[in-house]
Amino acid sequence: MAALRHSATLCPLSSCSQTVLNPIHHTPILSILIQDVFQLLPRGAGGPELKTAIPGPKSQEHIAKLDKVFDTRSLNMLADYTQSFGNYFVDPDGNKLLDVYAQIASIPLGYNNPALKKAAQSPEMIDAIINRPILETGILKVAPKGLDQVFTAMAGSDANETAYKAAFMWRRMKERGGPTVEFTEEEMQSSMNNQTPGASQLSIMSFKTAFHGRLFGSLSTTRSKPIHKLDIPAFDWPQATFPLLKYPLEEHAEENAKAEADSIAEVEDLIKNYHVPPCAVIVEPIQSEGGDNHASPAFFRKLREVTAKHNVLLIVDEVQTGVGATGKFWAHDHWDLPSPPDMVTFSKKAQTAGYYFGNPELRPNKPYRQFNTWMGDPARCLLFRAIIDEVQRLDLVANTAKVGDYLYGKLEALAQKYPEEFKNLRGKNRGTFIAFDNPNRDQFIAKVKKLGVNIGGSGANAVRLRPMLIFEKQHADILLETLEKAVTSA
Amino acid sequence: MAALRHSATLCPLSSCSQTVLNPIHHTPILSILIQDVFQLLPRGAGGPELKTAIPGPKSQEHIAKLDKVFDTRSLNMLADYTQSFGNYFVDPDGNKLLDVYAQIASIPLGYNNPALKKAAQSPEMIDAIINRPILETGILKVAPKGLDQVFTAMAGSDANETAYKAAFMWRRMKERGGPTVEFTEEEMQSSMNNQTPGASQLSIMSFKTAFHGRLFGSLSTTRSKPIHKLDIPAFDWPQATFPLLKYPLEEHAEENAKAEADSIAEVEDLIKNYHVPPCAVIVEPIQSEGGDNHASPAFFRKLREVTAKHNVLLIVDEVQTGVGATGKFWAHDHWDLPSPPDMVTFSKKAQTAGYYFGNPELRPNKPYRQFNTWMGDPARCLLFRAIIDEVQRLDLVANTAKVGDYLYGKLEALAQKYPEEFKNLRGKNRGTFIAFDNPNRDQFIAKVKKLGVNIGGSGANAVRLRPMLIFEKQHADILLETLEKAVTSA
Numbered sequence: 001m002a003a004l005r006h007s008a009t010l011c012p013l014s015s016c017s018q019t020v021l022n023p024i025h026h027t028p029i030l031s032i033l034i035q036d037v038f039q040l041l042p043r044g045a046g047g048p049e050l051k052t053a054i055p056g057p058k059s060q061e062h063i064a065k066l067d068k069v070f071d072t073r074s075l076n077m078l079a080d081y082t083q084s085f086g087n088y089f090v091d092p093d094g095n096k097l098l099d100v101y102a103q104i105a106s107i108p109l110g111y112n113n114p115a116l117k118k119a120a121q122s123p124e125m126i127d128a129i130i131n132r133p134i135l136e137t138g139i140l141k142v143a144p145k146g147l148d149q150v151f152t153a154m155a156g157s158d159a160n161e162t163a164y165k166a167a168f169m170w171r172r173m174k175e176r177g178g179p180t181v182e183f184t185e186e187e188m189q190s191s192m193n194n195q196t197p198g199a200s201q202l203s204i205m206s207f208k209t210a211f212h213g214r215l216f217g218s219l220s221t222t223r224s225k226p227i228h229k230l231d232i233p234a235f236d237w238p239q240a241t242f243p244l245l246k247y248p249l250e251e252h253a254e255e256n257a258k259a260e261a262d263s264i265a266e267v268e269d270l271i272k273n274y275h276v277p278p279c280a281v282i283v284e285p286i287q288s289e290g291g292d293n294h295a296s297p298a299f300f301r302k303l304r305e306v307t308a309k310h311n312v313l314l315i316v317d318e319v320q321t322g323v324g325a326t327g328k329f330w331a332h333d334h335w336d337l338p339s340p341p342d343m344v345t346f347s348k349k350a351q352t353a354g355y356y357f358g359n360p361e362l363r364p365n366k367p368y369r370q371f372n373t374w375m376g377d378p379a380r381c382l383l384f385r386a387i388i389d390e391v392q393r394l395d396l397v398a399n400t401a402k403v404g405d406y407l408y409g410k411l412e413a414l415a416q417k418y419p420e421e422f423k424n425l426r427g428k429n430r431g432t433f434i435a436f437d438n439p440n441r442d443q444f445i446a447k448v449k450k451l452g453v454n455i456g457g458s459g460a461n462a463v464r465l466r467p468m469l470i471f472e473k474q475h476a477d478i479l480l481e482t483l484e485k486a487v488t489s490a
Numbered sequence: 491m492a493a494l495r496h497s498a499t500l501c502p503l504s505s506c507s508q509t510v511l512n513p514i515h516h517t518p519i520l521s522i523l524i525q526d527v528f529q530l531l532p533r534g535a536g537g538p539e540l541k542t543a544i545p546g547p548k549s550q551e552h553i554a555k556l557d558k559v560f561d562t563r564s565l566n567m568l569a570d571y572t573q574s575f576g577n578y579f580v581d582p583d584g585n586k587l588l589d590v591y592a593q594i595a596s597i598p599l600g601y602n603n604p605a606l607k608k609a610a611q612s613p614e615m616i617d618a619i620i621n622r623p624i625l626e627t628g629i630l631k632v633a634p635k636g637l638d639q640v641f642t643a644m645a646g647s648d649a650n651e652t653a654y655k656a657a658f659m660w661r662r663m664k665e666r667g668g669p670t671v672e673f674t675e676e677e678m679q680s681s682m683n684n685q686t687p688g689a690s691q692l693s694i695m696s697f698k699t700a701f702h703g704r705l706f707g708s709l710s711t712t713r714s715k716p717i718h719k720l721d722i723p724a725f726d727w728p729q730a731t732f733p734l735l736k737y738p739l740e741e742h743a744e745e746n747a748k749a750e751a752d753s754i755a756e757v758e759d760l761i762k763n764y765h766v767p768p769c770a771v772i773v774e775p776i777q778s779e780g781g782d783n784h785a786s787p788a789f790f791r792k793l794r795e796v797t798a799k800h801n802v803l804l805i806v807d808e809v810q811t812g813v814g815a816t817g818k819f820w821a822h823d824h825w826d827l828p829s830p831p832d833m834v835t836f837s838k839k840a841q842t843a844g845y846y847f848g849n850p851e852l853r854p855n856k857p858y859r860q861f862n863t864w865m866g867d868p869a870r871c872l873l874f875r876a877i878i879d880e881v882q883r884l885d886l887v888a889n890t891a892k893v894g895d896y897l898y899g900k901l902e903a904l905a906q907k908y909p910e911e912f913k914n915l916r917g918k919n920r921g922t923f924i925a926f927d928n929p930n931r932d933q934f935i936a937k938v939k940k941l942g943v944n945i946g947g948s949g950a951n952a953v954r955l956r957p958m959l960i961f962e963k964q965h966a967d968i969l970l971e972t973l974e975k976a977v978t979s980a
Contacts, residue, residue, distance in 0.1 A: 081621040103622070104863050111621055120619040121611070129610040129619075129873060131571040131601055132593070154644035157862065161705045165722055172721040188716035194724035198716065202723060214862055215651045216707030216725075226678035226688065227858055231662040232655055233692060233725055234684035235706075348863060368717055372647065372704055373594050373838060379869060383619060 047478055048088070048452030049096040056093030077454075084111035087468060087475050089454070097449075098478055101456035105288070105320050105466035108349040108387050109396075113470075119386035128378040137381035139354070142323075142388050144330050146340030147356040149363075152376025156319035156347035157213030162370060163343045163355040164204050164217050164280065167313050169364045171279035172200055174311070179365035203237035205270055205278040205312075207263075209290030209459065210242065212282055212317055221282055224289045224459075238274040240266045242287060243295050247424040260299040264306055271310045280313035280342070285331035286427075288320040291459020292435030294426050297335040304337050313342040315355075323349035324391055324469050327401030327431030334430070349469075351387065352380035396469040397431075404431035407465075407476040411436065414484060421487045423461075432471055437461040447486040453479055537968055538578070538942030539586040546583030567944075574601035577958060577965050579944070587939075588968055591946035595778070595810050595956035598839040598877050599886075603960075609876035618868040627871035629844070632813075632878055634820050636830030637846040639853075642866025646809035646837035647703030650772065652860060653833045653845040654694050654707050657803045659854045661769035662690055664801070669855035693727035695760055695768040695802075697753075699780030699949065700732065702772055702807055711772055714779045714949075728764040730756045732777060733785050737914040750789040754796055761800045770803035770832070775821035776917075778810040781949020782925030784916050787825040794827050803832040805845075813839035814881055814959050817891030817921030824920070839959075841877065842870035886959040887921075894921035897955075897966040901926065904974060911977045913951075922961055927951040937976040943969055 055063060059078045066072050083090035089111055090096045099107075109116060119125060127133060139150050151166070153159040173179055184197075191198025206212060206221035213222060220235040222228055243259040246252035271278055283303065287293035307314040321331035323346070328334055332341060340358060347353035354376060364370050391397060408428055415422035420439060427434035438444045441461045448455045458464045467475065545553060549568045556562050573580035579601055580586045589597075599606060609615060617623060629640050641656070643649040663669055674687075681688025696702060696711035703712060710725040712718055733749040736742035761768055773793065777783035797804040811821035813836070818824055822831060830848060837843035844866060854860050881887060898918055905912035910929060917924035928934045931951045938945045948954045957965065 079623070081617050081623050084621070106622075106863055113620060116620040117616060120616040125619070126607060126610040127571050129615070129869065130603060130606040131574070132596075133569070133571050154648070155862065158644070158648065158705055164706075165704075168721045168723065183716065183720055187720060191716045191719040191721075191724075192713055193729075194710055194719075194726060198720055199724040200721050214655075215648055215705050216654075216710070217705060217723075220684055220706075223682055226673065226681045227856065229681040229684075230673055230677060230688055230859070231658045231681075231690050233658065233707075234681075234689040235723055235725075236684060239683075366717065369720070372645065373596055377867065377870070379619065380867070 047096075048098050049094075050452070051094040054091060054093070054095055056091065056095065058092040062092055081111060086110040086112075087471060097452055097454045098475060098482075099454045100465050100467040100471070100475075100479055101454050102466050102468050104348070104456065105325065106348040106351075107468050108323055108351075109390055110468050110470045113390070115390045115393075116383060116386050119383060122382075125379060125382050128382050133378050137378070138385040138388060139352070139381060141385075142329055143356050144332065144340060144344045147344060147358040149358065149360075150354050150356050151370065152352060152354040152381065153347075154377060155353050156317075156345070157215045157218045159319065159345040159347055159353040159355055160212045160221070160282065160315070160317060161215060161217045163282075163315050163345050164221075165370060166343065166355070166357070166362050166364070167204065167280035167315065168200055168202055169369060170313065170362055171202055173361070173365055179361070201276055202279045203235065203274065203276040204315075205238045205240060205267070205274070205281045207242040207283060207287070208239050209287050209293060210239075210282070210284060210317075211287070211289030212284075212319075236276050238270045238276070238278060240270055240281075242290075242293055243299060245294060245296075245426075247426060249428075256296070260295060260302070263295075264299070264302045267303065268306050268310070271306070271312055278312055280315050281307050282315040282317055284317045284319075285321045285326070285334070286430070286433060287459075288464070289458050291462040292426060292433075292464050293459070294430075300332065300335045301337060304339065304341070308339065315343045315345065316341040317345050319345055319347045319353075320466075321433065322346045323387070324397040324400055325349070325431050325466070326433045327397065327404050327429065329391075329397055331430070331433070349387070351383045352376055391469060400431040400469050400471070401429075403471055403473055403476055404434065405429070406473055407432060407480070408434055410476070410480050411483075414480065418484075418487050422483075427465075432465055432467050435462045435464040438463050444486060447489075448482055451482045451485055451489075453482045537586075538588050539584075540942070541585050542583040544581060544583070544585055546581065546585065548582040552582060571601060576600040576602075577961060587942055587944045588965060588972075589944045590955050590957040590961070590965075590969055591944050592956050592958050594838070594946065595815065596838040596841075598813055598841075598959050599880055600958050600960045603880070605880045606873060606876050609873060612872075615869060615872050618872050623868055627868070628875040628878060629842070629871060631875075632819055633846050634822065634830060634834045637834060637848040639848065639850075640844050640846050641860065642842060642844040642871065643837075644867060645843050646807075646835070647705045647708045649809065649835040649837055649843040649845055650702045650711070650805070650807060651705060651707045653772075653805050653835050653847075654711075654770065655860060656833065656845070656847070656852050656854070657694065657770035657805065658690055658692055659859060660803065660852055661692055663851070663855055669851070691766055692769045693725065693764065693766040694805075695728045695730060695757070695764070695771045697732040697773060697777070698729050699777055699783060700729075700772070700774060700807075701777070701779030702774075702809075726766050728760045728766070728768060730760055730771075732780075732783055733789060735784060735786075735916075737916060739918075746786070750785060750792070753785075754789070754792045757793065758796050758800070761796070761802055768802055770805050771797050772805040772807055774807045774809075775811045775816070775824070776920070776923060777949075778954070779948050781952040782916060782923075782954050783949070784920075790822065790825045791827060794829065794831070798829065805833045805835065806831040807835050809835055809837045809843075810956075811923065812836045813877070814887040814890055815839070815921050815956070816923045817887065817894050817919065819881075819887055821920070821923070839877070841873045842866055881959060890921040890959050890961070891919075893961055893963055893966055894924065895919070896963055897922060897970070898924055900966070900970050901973075904970065908974075908977050912973075917955075922955055922957050925952045925954040928953050934976060937979075938972055941972045941975055941979075943972045 062078050063072055078092050079089045080092050088096050089099050153162050187198040204221050208223050211222050211224040212218045220237050223239050241263050243263040245256045316332050318330055343355045343357045345355045415425045423437040425436045441457050445457050552568050553562055568582050569579045570582050578586050579589050643652050677688040694711050698713050701712050701714040702708045710727050713729050731753050733753045735746045806822050808820055833845045833847045835845045905915045913927040915926045931947050935947050946954055
């Protein structure tokens with residue numbers, strides 16, 4: 001038995017709204033996958049279906065059992081994955097929901113995808129599970145332009161933290177005068193006491209409302225919500241203001257340009273003057289947990305320029321935006337950068353995690369400085385390879401761009417009809433990576449769930465769409481119908 | 491193709507000694523597993539076998555290819571896991587080595603274990619790989635006495651870090667006056683700036699020469715070697731001296747008792763006086779990466795007493811010692827504690843990771859404070875369940891205790907014959923978790939490898955034995971013969 005996870009950013013102080021389903025009309029199965037899934041019909045066919053209230057009696061029994069040993073307050077609802085398929089999950093009581101949240105954007109190709117099932121049954125996977133080999137898994141087939149090396153990790157948090165470690169080592173190597181200059185005795189001794197100069201007094205700059213993970217280093221760069229940070233010791237690292245764009249963009253061009261220019265100026269000021277000097281800036285292409293905050297390609301080009309100018313590394317955190325959901329494989333492909341980011345971190349839809357880099361100077365100057373027992377999980381790397389193959393075979397990035405444009409257009413029309421409920425619509429030309437604000441977000445989300453669609457929030461007021469790459473026009477239509485019903489019904 | 495990993499603590503400044511094999515005599519297959527492996531003979535039978543130098547031409551080819559995209563300096567040698575079996579691994583050139591290092595103690599039941607292979611092929615595993623359900627996986631079947639809850643993580647580092655987070659939240663909850671007291675506005679605002687009071691000014695105390703991981707929080711408690719810590723910012727957290735026992739123990743009873751009493755006094759002094767107050771002490775039952783440093787059960791009982799007295803949590807890091815290798819399932823079972831540790835962390839042989847706890851107060855007072863996208867990997871949890879079943883079915887903990895006693899007795903005899911080469915022999919009654927010091931450790935290890943046995947080091951001079959739980963008398967005899975040969979041959 002399995003559990004769906006809530007958004008890490010749904011207001012934790014409000015009580016967890018339980019989901020209740022109502023039947024919604026039949027939807028045809030994703031056409032481009034039809035040949036693969038035919039044998040699974042009729043389980044995969046049809047739209048949302050309700051058999052009991054949610055949680056039904058079987059779910060309640062499982063939750064009570066699970067709660068004895070595991071904190072269940074962060075659980076969204078239980079799912080029976082053996083019965084879930086494609087864009088739909090089924091709970092233990094047989095209720096079936098359209099899922100546009102996808103385990104916080106971490107399911108790329110739908111539940112029980114046949115291609116992934118095949119990969120999971122391969123002899124190579126069995127070897128990967130029981131023996132943990134280091135594999136050539138094709139992760140570099142989708143390496144961002146200009147980056148041809150990878151360091152693998154277990155999850156998004158440690159992908160970011162190992163990237164930070166590479167940044168600190170790189171900067172100190174430069175300060176020392178190159179990779180062959182040895183550490184001093186004082187550095188070696190002070191490092192063992194967690195003191196300078198061995199432990200460097202350098203920082204990683206992040207942006208306000210950013211989310212980069214929850215371990216100690218990554219949490220020091222996370223600025224999403226107090227509940228994520230309270231009571232945990234943190235490093236004295238700087239944060240710059242992320243430009244808060246106003247919508248519709250066309251009507252606020254001047255203000256928005258100024259907000260972006262101000263942000264860049266603040267970044268440059270902090271680089272030059274912060275008392276713990278930054279050696280890297282980390283940024284999400286779209287601040288996801290922080291409320292789906294966008295900035296223009298011009299902003300990111302400027303950020304690349306100002307970091308390069310001051311010899312500060314630029315780390316792009318694509319943990320949530322990567323692997324196709326924005327209508328490009330990597331969201332930063334939208335920016336047309338003059339030179340690539342220094343590192344790009346990934347996880348979630350990739351099932352594995354890590355960072356790409358290109359500059360050989362980012363390999364530490366000695367072995368064992370960037371090292372751990374497992375160096376990522378080969379089983380998860382194999383799964384990423386199967387995902388990449390399937391994304392390419394079915395052209396799912398193009399599909400997501402197309403469906404996203406359709407969905408955005410329809411949402412624009414809804415926003416004109418109900419401007420208060422679909423405020424600050426954003427994500428144009430960003431695939432299905434779309435969000436809007438709703439003044440009563442938590443109630444709105446609960447209502448949409450009761451109407452049969454699993455949907456998530458982020459930041460203070462955002463409703464964020466995070467469907468899988470196999471989300472099609474038909475699913476978009478169910479979603480749109482449900483959103484409108486949630487606005488108009490009592 | 492796969493790569494064996496070097497010890498994280500083998501001196502990184504010395505060049506990586508490549509392994510060359512010589513043939514060693516045939517060894518019968520582990521008798522207690524004979525029924526399971528019969529179909530795999532003759533691949534699993536026979537002792538070490540040499541076909542080429544190591545690395546041979548095929549290995550060299552693979553390493554060169556891998557090095558283009560991956561830092562290969564930390565690789566020990568390449569293995570062909572499809573041909574490896576039980577206590578032996580085989581490299582791409584067909585060379586076969588007895589492995590008493592087991593990927594830094596992280597292989598519990600031998601390469602290509604049939605029971606694990608069966609688990610890897612199960613429908614439940616396929617579901618776990620492609621859908622990532624949260625599972626009831628039987629991790630609690632082996633929960634340490636007095637601890638009946640678990641929080642799952644991805645690897646040892648984040649198991650420790652999430653335990654630290656629980657400790658900080660617990661201590662601040664107590665200071666605030668209980669779980670229902672709300673955070674103040676000042677706490678919430680300052681936490682977003684990484685400042686007190688929101689970001690607590692508390693610490694985790696660890697011991698000198700300890701190893702607890704390599705991410706930012708865990709690395710702040712790691713005190714193994716400068717190369718692990720250099721250039722990485724660290725928290726101002728305290729370290730106490732770990733009692734450095736002298737061997738043979740019988741001849742240094744008084745000195746050792748004093749060293750342990752001094753250490754406890756230092757712990758108490760730091761708890762009372764360190765300027766960043768500790769809310770928890772973390773300790774390894776045997777400091778593994780730091781050189782296999784032991785302390786007596788009386789020392790740990792005293793540590794439990796002094797931490798409890800001052801309301802400081804005791805976290806026992808069983809990442810390397812757990813899951814049977816010391817002749818008990820958990821190494822701290824040897825201590826006969828009056829009350830259990832507050833948290834016990836685990837990983838490596840368990841294939842998954844996390845921390846056990848018992849006190850319900852260690853569940854954060856609100857949801858989403860201890861949370862992440864994946865909350866551990868269900869596929870790895872299933873594997874741990876299969877490992878537990880196999881350990882119980884074959885009584886492998888008792889086997890390890892018995893083989894360990896046999897091995898220790900024989901090593902004692904070797905130490906009498908060659909006192910300089912087998913100095914400070916330690917690990918009596920601790921299963922196969924045995925180590926000794928050698929004045930020319932790195933050369934000694936290289937020599938043993940050339941004689942056909944893969945073996946590891948730790949700390950400054952230690953040779954550490956970390957065989958799997960299926961290590962038997964026959965394998966011990968090969969090891970003993972090889973160790974003596976390494977001492978006597980040129």
